[in-house]
Amino acid sequence: MKVQGKNIVVTGGGNGVGRELVLQLLNKGAMVVAVDINPAALEETAKIAGKNPRLFTEVVDISNKEAVFAFAKNAIEKYGIIDGIINNAGIIQPFIHLNELEMDRIERVMNINFYGTLYMVKAFLPYLLKCPEAHIVNVSSMGGFLPVPGQSVYGASKAAVKLLTEGLSSELKDTNVNVSVVIPGGIATDIKKNSNIAYQTSSDSSKANKVLTPEKAAELIIATMEKKKLRSYIGKDCNLMKVFYKINSKLAMGMINRVMATNTH
Incomplete structure (x- = not known):
């Protein structure tokens, strides 16, 4: 679906990849509804966009089912039509093993990453x-x-998103609605900060050149939509590990274990 002239909802539009999606969609001629739980972050996105008249902002907690369904109904009433949604919002968990992870943290990750995506799909699909x-x-x-060690619940939430999307694609194959799942590797965003996780940044250029910028990630996500691709693996690290994992999953898991053991989080 070409985005020019379309009305598109973007979750997590207050920062990182979500903000870049908003800005690039606007540049391509779309009308954008940027959704975020943080009103100050949305205001900053609007400021960077130059108070573009085709940008609208909505404060919504996507982990709240009633709020999402009310938002969808109001969006249709307010904007007339929504042609597409990009479910980008997400958080990670603290870098600790499952046995040490508290249930409230587990529920928060699942509620935002999986149920937030599910609520958006269910609310807008009709x-x-x-x-x-x-x-x-x-x-x-x-x-x-x-x-990924220390990210088992995060991984489970994102695996659920992948399978949900692929199943939905099969169910909608004879309809007017196309479905895509984007599978990124590392992206240089503030996801740890936004997930309320303490972290340190690394200046290692050999790692940095394997990590997507938010600008490039947004460009590839929009391209996935415009090319109607079911599945996109984006980022050098993601594509490399996809190959390794298919050839030898045990070897790939060992590589990830070693990388995680040497990184400072």
């Missing part, structure tokens, strides 16, 4: 099915197909 052409993009993660 309206999307009435459009001449529509598209759903769900953002998963490399951690959704390759286990």
